Amino acid sequence: MEAGDFKDFAKAMTDYIAEYLENIRDRQVVPSVKPGYLRPLVPEQAPQQAEPWTAVMADIERVVMTGVTHWHSPRFHAYFPTANSYPAIVADMLSGAIACIGFTWIASPACTELEVVMLDWLGQMLGLPECFLARSGGEAGGVIQGTASEATLVALLGAKSRVMKRVREQHPEWTDFEITSKLVGYCNKQAHSSVERAGLLGGVKLRTLQPNNKRCLTADILREAMEEDKRNGLIPFYVVATLGTTSSCTFDALDEIGDLCMADDNVWIHVDAAYAGSAFICPEYRYLMKGIEKADSFNFNPHKWLLVNFDCSAMWLKEPRWIVDAFNVDPLYLKHDQQGSAPDYRHWQIPLGRRFRALKLWFVLRLYGVENLQKYIRKHIALAHLFEKLCLEDERFEIYEEVTMGLVCFKLKESNEVNEALLRTINGRGKIHLVPSKIDEVYFLRLAICSRFTEDKDIQESWEEIQASANEVLKSLKK
């Protein structure tokens, strides 16, 4: 494809994208296709000859859009939001054109340096303590990971290498495998599934603890587990404190967990604020991260709620050396003269290669500005409270969890089976899309504010759709 064709194609795609997003409200949020729908729509093999770009363009609706779940529709309330903004899309175009692989500083200095500075910008926006920021002049700093799952794993591996070093010194007679077999990490039973998975991947025990009746992991609960494990000869080494669980957006008691863990040098605290972290750019929500200065690492996803397209998971580490040194394999072809004077981010992550993702942050932060981003967060939270209010006005419904962010957990005051039927009915009608969750055997529905296009009227309509579905379900019950 020549430059002239590229210009025509990219400009046509630009118009298509604007048209798609501005009218996304009109599309059916979840497609009605069945598994295997796509294969018959395309040839069995790649074409031998080049096709014109107009042929590809013509196939987008027919092949792709018929099977797309529209995450940016105001009718999409499932999971948590994933970000999408015009500035981020344009930034990714530039990233694709430069297409450097920023594994070392010399491999593209701008790629590393813009990331260092953007993570400082972002850290300041959240009110992170200076001990996490590169501008403090020490080894601390931020890095863009692909996902929160990777950040959790990276932190676990850092924690593991730190504790291994200490235990090796105390017990030179133990093999590494013996030490590993004694290590144990902890998280709230309501922590994200990727925490448990990080334990499996890292080959260490990871205990999921039953939280208190507010779904909150407290220092008391953690202390009891750690003391029990220590009595049994195990070595607590890692705690994930979740700020904003996926199931119901509750917050662990970070401040007191911090005090508990700081009394034990071996324990690394990783804070997973994947979704809720974006809200900390608004000072009025920072009470939810009280104690953050006691953590070893902190992570949240601008690609969820801060208008930076996936993938952009921001992670800060006080002591990156535990990861850098543990997994540092340094072949000659990757060495360079400036090693040590700037981070070589390949050591901070699982993959070797990395895209120029800091551009997305730079574009979004400048083209929105902090105030508009704050407005965006506050608007989503207000929309959640609007839905909460509507829900509470209907006495058949109850709110399952206190609403603090852009997520509302609610249910009919009926059995799990009735609520399961409600969700089936809602999703079956095809106008809006929700997913459920279950805590302590109570099944409930989650309504997340996901789209940047969502307005009051959308929430009103979503609520009417839920009411209509409830009417159907409750009527059929009475038969």
Place this chain on the structure above:
Amino acid sequence: MEAGDFKDFAKAMTDYIAEYLENIRDRQVVPSVKPGYLRPLVPEQAPQQAEPWTAVMADIERVVMTGVTHWHSPRFHAYFPTANSYPAIVADMLSGAIACIGFTWIASPACTELEVVMLDWLGQMLGLPECFLARSGGEAGGVIQGTASEATLVALLGAKSRVMKRVREQHPEWTDFEITSKLVGYCNKQAHSSVERAGLLGGVKLRTLQPNNKRCLTADILREAMEEDKRNGLIPFYVVATLGTTSSCTFDALDEIGDLCMADDNVWIHVDAAYAGSAFICPEYRYLMKGIEKADSFNFNPHKWLLVNFDCSAMWLKEPRWIVDAFNVDPLYLKHDQQGSAPDYRHWQIPLGRRFRALKLWFVLRLYGVENLQKYIRKHIALAHLFEKLCLEDERFEIYEEVTMGLVCFKLKESNEVNEALLRTINGRGKIHLVPSKIDEVYFLRLAICSRFTEDKDIQESWEEIQASANEVLKSLKK
């Protein structure tokens, strides 16, 4: 940012990108900035108010481009290529607009299904046996990983879960930690550094074996290591066969390694063809992957040499269940009714979230067509042979390794120190960029054909630059 501004901005960026890439030859390949160059060029904090997009556009040259290493310049010969094409950039725009997170089928059916079919297209293009393809109707199939490093780790974890299950059955008295402590994997000492790193991350022994005098890992070498380890009570479980090493692009003896490992049920063969794999779309290079049907998993990076922008690392698995089942944590909010009738790719990878990356493959394969992609590969290999010829015509130089792909390993017929001086001189002059490698204490230079803009005249010029540098170095030696 409103849709109107987006259209203006994206179209201005389109023109900028075309201008940048079409004239990339004129830019200095590696910037002359020093570590820390960028911070003084931008404010200390994010702006409170939104800036106009023209302000961002105006800063790209000043802040970013001054610090970019131009990987797509015909003067860039370092590492291996990373792909960059117009169709892939436009596909990523669409991916950014749809911005779905394809962790399950229902989360966006098109995202999963296009990936399944594209990996079948690609697998057929390479001549992969049907036992790797989804179209064969079994569990086998392909998946897009972010990087080859992740593919190596995923394969190692699959191998580990498979062997653990078997050994648990044979030795119910052993704990998992005891079994893990006995596991041992193998690779060529010249395998990519990410293989060793996968062993560190996965917490298992990974032996790097000295290859034969052709830098090739043979069955005899592997057999000796495996037998030695078995005598010592260890359990061989994983072999990485590299097709195209990073240092010098040599190929392990996959066919005979395959025969050896198929005699031992416990051993999983993973083939890492990260760079060279793209060449297998040309039938004349498939002899280099002879024995591929004996492998358990195969990986190569279309984002290296097949014009699909990073990240797109194609991996095929005969038995994905070993990964799917081992790391399957399945919370209610991710369950859906169609589970089992289409792959839920989140189980096939380390992260949970995933972008709609199959669009890049679809666009590139259709807009180039197989024949143009084959031409592209053949042209790069011809350019490498052109450089080889120029090099051999100068009796001061020698070729260090047989040239089979787009990489030439060469050196002055002098000591390591002289060759180190040569590289310093070449890179110091700033016109072209190379990285070195060292095998068995011999230091040599690597010239990789990286850019899709590279023509004969560029190779000629790069060679003249190397000759001029050699003149400088050898002259100063004689003083």
